Amino acid sequence: GQNIDQPTEMTATEGAIVQINCTYQTSGFNGLFWYQQHAGEAPTFLSYNVLDGLEEKGRFSSFLSRSKGYSYLLLKELQMKDSASYLCAPMDSNYQLIWGAGTKLIIKP
Amino acid sequence: IAGITQAPTSQILAAGRRMTLRCTQDMRHNAMYWYRQDLGLGLRLIHYSNTAGTTGKGEVPDGYSVSRANTDDFPLTLASAVPSQTSVYFCASSPGQRSTDTQYFGPGTRLTVL
Numbered sequence: 001g002q003n004i005d006q007p008t009e010m011t012a013t014e015g016a017i018v019q020i021n022c023t024y025q026t027s028g029f030n031g032l033f034w035y036q037q038h039a040g041e042a043p044t045f046l047s048y049n050v051l052d053g054l055e056e057k058g059r060f061s062s063f064l065s066r067s068k069g070y071s072y073l074l075l076k077e078l079q080m081k082d083s084a085s086y087l088c089a090p091m092d093s094n095y096q097l098i099w100g101a102g103t104k105l106i107i108k109p
Numbered sequence: 110i111a112g113i114t115q116a117p118t119s120q121i122l123a124a125g126r127r128m129t130l131r132c133t134q135d136m137r138h139n140a141m142y143w144y145r146q147d148l149g150l151g152l153r154l155i156h157y158s159n160t161a162g163t164t165g166k167g168e169v170p171d172g173y174s175v176s177r178a179n180t181d182d183f184p185l186t187l188a189s190a191v192p193s194q195t196s197v198y199f200c201a202s203s204p205g206q207r208s209t210d211t212q213y214f215g216p217g218t219r220l221t222v223l
Contacts (some may be wrong), residue, residue, distance in 0.1 A: 004151065031209050042199060042214035043152070050209065087151070095207040096167070099144075099151030 002026050004100035006088050011106045012078055020073045020086050020103045028093020034062055034073045035087040037102065043087055046073070075105075083107045112136070113215035115200050121221045122190050130185045130218050132200030140203045141183040142212065143167075143175060145196040152199065158183055159206040190222045 003025045012018040024032070031050035035043040049055055049064035049071065061074040073086055085102040092098055113134045122128050134141065139160045144152040154167030158177040172194060174186045183202075187194055198218045203210040 033211070042216050045211045045213070048209070048211065089151075091209060095209065096154060096157075097152075097212065099153070101149055101151045 002092065002098045004088055004090065004098060006086075006100045006103045008101070009104045009106065011108060012075075014078055014080060014107055014109050016078050017074065017076050018078060018105065020075075020088075020105065022071045022073075022088030022100060024069050024071070024088070024090045024098070024100075026090045026092045026098055029066060030091040030093065030095055032062075032064055032071050032088065032090040033097065034071075035089065037085045037087060039084070046086075078107050080107050080109070113200055113202055113213060115198075115215040115218050117218060118216070119219040119221075121223065122187075124190055124192060124222055126190050128187045128190055128220070130187075130198055130200075130220070132183045132185070132215060133181050134183075134200075134202045134213075134215075135181060136202060136204075136213070137180060138202035138204050138213075139180070139206045140208075140210075141177065142201040142203075143173070143183070143185045144199045144201065145169065145194075146199060146217075147196050155185065155198075190220075192222045194220065195222045196220060 006022040034046040037043040047062040087102045088100040089097040116131045142157045143155040156175040158164045200215040201212040203212045
């Protein structure tokens with residue numbers, strides 16, 4: 001079956017760095033997306049990885065290892081506005097996104 | 110402003126009633142999707158449409174129907190609502206058909222079925 005595993009909740013301090021891990025099993029693979037979702041709002045796109053390695057985009061970076069079925073999202077210089085849920089979503093062979101339950105990130109001053 | 114709109118924003122509905130959730134996009138995207146999001150679960154795909162005139166079933170289609178008469182609109186209908194359909198419903202769209210294009214989400218509809 002298809003399965004996504006990511007931590008339910010994480011806490012970090014403003015200005016610090018946090019890494020949110022995601023492991024996945026899907027029927028085929030067409031890349032992996034990360035979305036951010038603030039409470040009561042819609043998910044918004046953060047990153048897409050299809051090849052192994054690290055993709056950097058400002059304070060956010062995303063890593064993929066296809067052989068290990070593993071990805072992480074790295075957030076640097078944390079700001080209070082980064083408090084949100086982060087959704088890991090690999091895409092299967094039918095081009096459908098398989099969504100994890102999300103990691104709620106709490107930023108403390 | 111380009112994007113996706115959904116209506117209503119929220120709704121309380123008696124069980125057994127019929128309800129249509131509206132979704133409109135003005136980005137001329139080919140593909141559109143309906144998801145539901147429940148606490149502690151990932152987004153689950155209800156129905157999708159790769160292009161106008163075609164629709165497909167997702168992971169949890171039972172109790173829901175959709176139509177795609179044109180590119181812009183993708184309404185979701187609950188023929189006879191049940192309490193288990195209480196959820197937040199998101200409509201999304203992406204430019205291509207069956208592609209790795211990014212999906213863009215509407216603001217959501219919060220539906221409560223009593």
